[in-house]
Amino acid sequence: DIQMTQSPSSLSASVGDRVTITCRASQGIRNDLGWYQQKPGKAPKRLIYAASSLQSGVPSRFSGSGSGTEFTLTISSLQPEDFATYYCLQHNSYPVWTFGQGTKVEIK
Amino acid sequence: EVQLVESGGGLVQPGGSLRLSCSASGFTFSSYAMHWVRQAPGKGLEYVSAISSNGGSTYYADSVKGRFTISRDNSKNTLYLQMSSLRAEDTAVYYCVPSGRMDVWGKGTTVTVSS
Numbered sequence: 001d002i003q004m005t006q007s008p009s010s011l012s013a014s015v016g017d018r019v020t021i022t023c024r025a026s027q028g029i030r031n032d033l034g035w036y037q038q039k040p041g042k043a044p045k046r047l048i049y050a051a052s053s054l055q056s057g058v059p060s061r062f063s064g065s066g067s068g069t070e071f072t073l074t075i076s077s078l079q080p081e082d083f084a085t086y087y088c089l090q091h092n093s094y095p096v097w098t099f100g101q102g103t104k105v106e107i108k
Numbered sequence: 109e110v111q112l113v114e115s116g117g118g119l120v121q122p123g124g125s126l127r128l129s130c131s132a133s134g135f136t137f138s139s140y141a142m143h144w145v146r147q148a149p150g151k152g153l154e155y156v157s158a159i160s161s162n163g164g165s166t167y168y169a170d171s172v173k174g175r176f177t178i179s180r181d182n183s184k185n186t187l188y189l190q191m192s193s194l195r196a197e198d199t200a201v202y203y204c205v206p207s208g209r210m211d212v213w214g215k216g217t218t219v220t221v222s223s
Contacts (some may be wrong), residue, residue: 034210036153043203043213044153055211087153095141095158095167095207102152 002026002093006100012108019075021086021103028068029092035064035073036087038102044087048073075105083107110134110212112204117217124194128217130187130204138162138182141207144189146200147216154200157189158207172198194221 003026013019023033031051036044046055048064051071061076075082088100116128130142144156157178158167166178177190187204201216 038153043215045213046211049211089153089210091207091210095143095160095165096169097143097145097155097158099145099153099155 001096002029002090002098004088004090004098004100006088006103008103009101010104010106012106013078014108015078015080017078017108019078019082019105021073021088023066023071023073023088023090023100025069025071025090025092029090031067032090032092033064033066033071034089034091035062036089037082037084038087039084047086078105110209112206112212112214114202114204114214114217117202117219119220119222120194121223122195122221124221125190125192126194126219128189128191128202128219130189130214132185132187132204132206135206135209135212137185137206140209142178142180142187143205143207144178144187145203145205146198146219147203148197148200151200156202159187191219194219196221 005024033051035048038044047058047062052064063074065072085102085104087102090098111133113131120126141160143158146156159178163180175193179188199221203216
């Protein structure tokens with residue numbers, strides 16, 4: 001099974017900060033990875049698909065990069081509405097999906 | 109509008125059974141494999157099960173294998189998850205998600221396993 005290691009598990013940041021979250025796959029997954037944002041009591045919302053493509057309607061301050069085993073989600077300038085938990089999801093090993101453990105972004 | 113509506117959750121005793129449903133609209137349900145994903149309280153997201161577009165192939169996480177059964181009725185645009193021998197650790201919000209349309213999530217249905 002493909003394992004996804006997401007880091008950090010939490011971080012504290014201020015409005016306007018640049019934030020980077022990383023997911024590492026235990027084996028190559030090409031670009032079969034998405035990034036999701038989840039707020040309390042809500043379903044996850046996809047921000048990025050195919051590792052680096054911005055989901056329609058998502059602000060351009062969100063970006064994704066990487067291929068193979070290492071992937072990054074970057075928020076270029078953190079906004080108040082961005083405080084949430086973020087997950088990566090690999091779907092290369094269809095039909096089995098694997099999620100990262102999540103990164104909680106909190107206000108400093 | 110693409111929409112998924114999960115239902116059937118509730119409170120059940122350990123060892124009990126429950127059937128979840130996921131009603132799909134706004135896309136060609138029969139063309140997509142479907143997945144169930146769950147999230148225990150305060151925890152991360154976990155893949156549970158998947159089924160091919162025609163229902164001919166099914167897949168399960170080890171944690172639910174032998175206890176859960178995924179199925180679908182393409183004539184009704186509905187996905188199911190039959191859960192039996194439920195345990196406290198199955199307590200979670202359950203979501204259905206189409207493969208290939210992983211931007212589409214319902215609001216989920218909550219299952220609580222407790223005596």
